[in-house]
Amino acid sequence: IAGCPQPLMDLIVRCWAKDPNARPTMAKVYDVLTVFQTIYPEGDSELIDRSVLENTKVSTEPKPVLPFDPVASLTLAACESSPNTSTLDESLSTGSVIPQSQKRLSSRSFQSKERESAGQASAPSRGIAAPEDWSFSFLEAIDPHLKPVAPISHRREDEELYLAQLMACKNLYELECELKCALREKFVLNVLILVN
Known part of the structure; x- marks a missing residue:
């Protein structure tokens, strides 16, 4: 898919694996999409639908804990070289x-x-x-x-x-x-x- 980030593309491919045991759990998919939502807060709304994420119940299996920093969710104004000081x-x-x-x-x-x-x-x-x-x-x-x-x-x-x-x-x-x-x-x- 053109423009799709590689980690997300890998997840999509794994979701469509022929062997059901090779497919990721919904909790794993949820975790990855939540991270993408944090990285791309203004991303394509079809990629991550907040209402679906908020209403989704995840299993009780342990999940990796990602640190959340509110600064990371801010929109990047620019990461460019600074003006001459x-x-x-x-x-x-x-x-x-x-x-x-x-x-x-x-x-x-x-x-x-x-x-x-x-x-x-x-x-x-x-x-x-x-x-x-x-x-x-x-x-x-x-x-x-x-x-x-x-x-x-x-x-x-x-x-x-x-x-x-x-x-x-x-x-x-x-x-x-x-x-x-x-x-x-x-x-x-x-x-x-x-x-x-």
Whole structure:
């Protein structure tokens, strides 16, 4: 079947084995499909029907226990390489979040830069200098309650604190992406173990 994950294809083949004793039990099928539901929470609804899974009674035979982590069930925003942070990393190591060489951007020039960078999430509409190659797309993916609030005053300390908070959010986003990728790989390995 085109596009069918190999562990699921193996399960289908085993379900149709000529010898009934070679076929997996319904509990085993349920376990594998539950893992797939966790790995692909937004997958094809015909592949895994939640109402059938919730109403299915499984036998009392012992089943392998898979660890469930709510982070793994989150939709992956992206597991891509992160935007370049070397400029910010250098600034943090010298003790200043905003390098002295960078000037503050006026709101007008910042808005024109926003219009030029189509496809990227917009940065907070403040006149704060951040590296030009720094994408703010991670702000769209993190929990809204974790997004830093732009400072009202234009005091340097407030803006430096705001940039430090942006950097912390960016690091959190990158760690979440890495964790989600690792958890997805772990669940795929668990599926392979269950199928075999």
